[in-house]
Amino acid sequence: MQKERELKRKQLQAKKEAEAQARLLVLKEERExxxxxxxxxxxxERHVVEIRKEMHEKRLQDEEQRK
Known part of the structure; x- marks a missing residue:
């Protein structure tokens, strides 16, 4: 009887540890x-800024050519 309770306690502890490790792994993956x-x-965003800058420069060049 005592051995059975001890075995169940150890199994429960192992299950809790496995669940805790799984939660930590999920959190790590979510952070990554x-x-x-x-x-x-x-x-x-950097690419969008670069494209806007190129468009602005082209617009200025086009305006200069029209003059």
Whole structure:
């Protein structure tokens, strides 16, 4: 009886530890995904800024040519 309770207690503890490890892994993956998404958004924003700058410069060149 004592051994059975001890075994169940150990199994429960092992299950709790496994669940805790799984939660930590999920959190780590979510943080990594969020960081990657943020980096991609920043890269896109830099590209948009670059395109706007090129468009502005082209517009200025076109205006100069019309004069």
């Amino acid at each position: 995904r969020a960081l990657k998404a943020k980096q991609e958004e920043e890269m896109i």
